[in-house]
Amino acid sequence: MSTEATTLRVIIAAFTDFLTVAIHTILYERAIYPPTSFLSARKYNLSVRQNRHPKVCEWINDAVSAVETELLKGVVGRVAIVIYTKDNHPVERFMLDVSRFPTVALADLDTPLERTAANGDRLPILPRIDMEEQFRATLSRLASCSSTLKPLPEGCVFNIAVELKQDGQPPLNHPQPWMPVQSAKGDAVGGQLQKKAVPVRSIAAGELLLECWIEEADGAS
């Protein structure tokens, strides 16, 4: 792997891997699906949970590939895993700030990236070991988020949302994987609500810069 030239595609692939695991973990931790429907699996040398329902897996994979599509375009600011109550009020958002991913032209998606330090040394673009370690740390933080979060009401559902960068063009084509939403006050979802942020962890592995936090709707919704 280390010999492999790191392109943006590789970085994004690494991120989407993580995103998939994170979604599964969140679904398990927030009990969106019954715990019995989760398998124990291993990723990043960490015991994680994976939903075994083929439809759920399929949905997540589809959603993640849709996210990946947008990521490759370089227009995504944040990825959010939003948890709604039965009556469609968002209660929690698991935010992943990906706005600091390197931006390259579409043609250069598969061009290996290079960064040189001030002294001319080549810096690692994607130090795998470091990355996995940070992913692991983030996942274990996520896995313990339930202790700090308020318990969810019955029958919550989840969704995946992306917040585009300021200049990002919304993906309006057919078929349409995304539902465009106008941000209210610069916020994608539920901007009006009082919310509380719970920092999870930041990841800085080479060019993979990522911040993860949880937004919890404050007060009874």
Add this chain to the structure above:
Amino acid sequence: MGSRLDEKSKLVRKRIEGHTFEDEQGDEYEGSKFGGFTEYFRRKKIKLQNLDAQLRAQSADKPQIFKGVVCHINGYTQPSLNDLHTLIVQHGGGFIQYLDGKTMVTHIIASNLTPKKKEEFKRYRMVKPAWVVDSVNAGKLLPWDAYRVVDEGVGQKVLGFDNGQVVSQTNKKVQGYKEQTDASWYTSQLKGKSSQTPGGCRKQPSFTQTLTPDEDIEDDDEYPAPEITSSVERAFDQDDMDDTQPSLEEEQLPRDLLEARTEIETPPPTSPPLAPLQGVPVQPGNAAGADTAEQAGGSDSALRPREGSQEPDYTMAIVRDSEMLRSLSPSKLASMSAEEHNALLLSDPRIRKSTVVHPDFLEQYYRESRLHHLSTWKAELKSQLQALAAEKSSSQKTKLKKLPGQRRYIMHVDFDSFFAAVSLKKHPQYKDKPAVVAHGGGSGSEIASCNYPARKFGISNGMWMKRAQDLCPELKILPYDFPGYEEASRKFYDAIMATGGIVQSVSIDEALIDISAICFAESSTDGVKRNEGAVYREQRKADLIAQQLRDEVLEKTGCAVSVGIGGNILLAKVALRKAKPAGQYQLKPEEVLDFIGKLEVEKLPGVAWSIGGKLEEIGIKLVKDIREVSKEKLIGTLGPKTGEKLWDYSRGVDRTEVGDQVIRKSVSAEVNWGVRFENQEQVDEFMHGLCGELNKRLVKERVKGKQLTMKVMRRATDAPRDPPKHLGHGKCDTYNKSLQLGVATNDTDIITKEAIGMMKSFNISPGELRGIGIQMQKLDPIKPGAEGVDIGSQLRLQFKVGQASRPAPVQDDAENAGKSAEDPIQDVVTPEKQRIADVNKPSVPLWPVNPSTPTKKALNMLGTQFVLPTQVDPSVLAELPEDIIAKLAKHVRSTAQPAPLLPGKAEDTPRPTSRVQSPVPAFALPNQSQLDPSILEALPEDVRAEILGFYKSPGNRKRGEQALLPQSPRKLRTLPPIKQPVKRKRGGGLFAGRARSNLNSGDNSTLTQSNFVARPLAPKHLQEDGGATTTDTEAEPEELDPEFLAALPDDLRKEVLDQQRQARLQRTGGIDLSLHQRSKARKKKAPDEEGPLDRLLQLPPRPAKPTFTMRKLTELPDLRNAVKAWYQEFLDEGPYEEDVAALVKYLSDVVVEERDMAKAVAVVKWLAWVVEEREEGLGERVHAAWQQAVEAVKEGVQSAVQDRALGSVDLA
């Protein structure tokens, strides 16, 4: 005696005998000193001898039988050690309590020994306690060897001295405590008392029976036991008869009196009455027989009550009567070897005559076996019927096709008490009186058939005469009239055949007829349609046929038959019950269920008390009860076959068809009566005869066998030498052995050779043999032909004696079927199994793989090696390599097949893109090194893997080489050459499927624009695969040429890129553990693909991370340390505003720029904690200042977070 070993015991004996006891003044009565154990023990033994001496002196009146005997007792005995000791000493013996050496004593008494001791004392006189007791009782010293404890094992014969003669004895079985308890002194004491009880009375009559016939002729004559089976007994009877009925026998039977007598008087069940020999009139004998029977019947009332169980005694008596046997005591008989015993037995010429050693035994045996006759005759009748039926029904069966749901009319025709009815024809005066057919008036004879008046008395078939006569004293007993039976049966069958239905003979007096066709002809329907009138007409016709049949049989034979008509065999049989006697009954479909339901289960055919008992356990008494029970339960109770059959039966369903023939599966010859051999030569000779018999039967059945099975009955070790039934086999162990002959044969010599070999391999001593049977299985029919001539002549030779003098077939009815178990000859007819498909056929037809070398080609070019099919599947042909196609084409053309079948090169032009004709041959793959890597690269991944896998596969090479091997032409002839999995596998996986899809894709309208655009990049011949690629998500995405892209219009380029990205996403969008599978191979490929694009994208320099203080701290631990240091530094005076502002600035930067909210929060929390910890001695003021600083920092961070529109952050 007198050996060196005896010396010591002699000394001991003398010492003991010389031992006297005066008083207790001897030195042995002194106190022993300390440590003087030896002294003590010596004294103890002397004192014990003192006791013995005193005892001996007191019992001087007893016989001194044990004089000279010194005994020691080992272990537990009965009687006890003390009793034995006293007995021995009282009778003059010496007794040693402590055995100092084995030779000290003459005898050691023990009832059982441990194996170790057995070995230790093997060479000494170990006797059982019974020796002492018996000797005392007998008043003399009995030879000790009859009471050995240790013997030489069963196999070792020992010499015994008996009355001055040296005899060889077999060793008795080693017995354990059981014997001791059974035969012990105490047990005998107990038994002595209980033997007075009435239980022993059974033995009493036997004493009268053991009287010799010379003295008790009358007695024997009055009790003609049915078990008298041999000529020996007949010989005795003959003697008797000479006295009682000389005139009758001698006048009327001017032939061998012995045999004649048997026929008339007491035909035993296992030995048939002799049929008339050539030229001898039968009738007088029969008449006389009848008279005798009547006489016997008349005198029956005068008979003393006699138990059937007395027969063994009787036969034993006969055995004992033999002078030779009589001269021997029973104990001597027991001590003889089996061969000696047999020799002794056979030394009586009369007995000898009836055993296997007699040269004519087999012939006589088969001639006299009545059941053999019955079965033979029935078999003959059946084969005749089959022939007849085959002739007739070949036309009928074609005419009558079995339609589903068709009505059937089956008639079951049965004589009413066949034997009785036929016999009564000769004695019409008894027609209305109770009469039975039996062997004779003897109380032990069995009733073969009884007429209806007799049945009114409760007499039934198979009943013992004794009981029948109790029920009806004036019962008339009729003799068998075998010729009459046969004649009646023939007429019966003639009449049945005349009905024109499909006939199946059940037995000589019963038959099943399928008359459906006739009935349908009458109603002119197909028997399926429900038409009231037609059904009625059919039923009427069936009744009519039955009536006609009955009339005809009555007219021809003078006997009444009953007919049951039903929709299947079961119903016909059930209906017959109602029809009897002399009637007919048709069970109509609408009343079937009621009728059957009311029956008791045991009335169903094939159900008797055994199954009935089982059914009663689950609460089934009537047939309708069965319907209540689930099939599973029934099957659980009765087993799958019977259970299902009964379940069907209870619903009136019976699937057997009239005319279903059981095919003979084996032919056997078996003798288990009169088997007594003296030596091996006799066995071999007998085997020869038996094999000859088997050969005869095989020839008669026109079959040859491939497997020879031998069954040997050996006398059970615990069975007496003379079984209860005279010369019968008694209790036996049965051994079986089979041999594959390889080639089907019926040759006597071969069979004999093998049979004798097998017999030897059993290693059974000839004297122990009690029955031998040989059976031929895996039968092949003999084809009539050149062989047939040979066999025909053999037939005549073989049957010169047996067949010509063969008596008119005798027969029995169903009542005797139960006895067939005793039939010494059993023709086992088992239904033949379905023949399995020929296993020798190769399951995978071989086909030479395409030759790639000239030599191989040359081999194939011969073209004569294979049988080419006349019908060629074009699709298969199309995929064959060209040279084979060419060869086939030649062949096919020669057989006038149209050329279009062959996809020759000529077709290349019209379909240039067809995969079939693609330059890559399906067969001859080039060497791996010849493969164009670029082409390989461009291939879809699965296809590429397959190609490479094919090169790797070792089996493939091999297969190719195998084609080189010269193949047996014989094998090849059977091969269907056009099917060849080898080729299919290769061609099919790689191209066959594509070829098929290509046929459609020629004008494929489903191709999308983007694909079309993408394709120019693919290698030329891949284009044809476009259709497959669009659908194949795993297909390798083509590398897009940037120049090409650049040349495209914007929107088109975007679409192309999207398309490509989409494809990639689909492969990469999951994680390994998810269901989404990512192709590792593809990942590996990535660098290769990008290899040519040797350029790097230099990333723009990143904005520097915000740092804290001059040391440029960024990491959390450093920040914490710095915060802590800061706090401690300004412990006294509180934080400076600038410092707090700097921290707030930094943390805000962290949140906003570094976007590490977690770090900022952690620093804030750290600071709060540090402040709250509060060093001792910290002033209130300073602390408040610090708290203010914390609040300021918190506020700063909070506002930074809010700047990012993240709401508030929890900093507590």
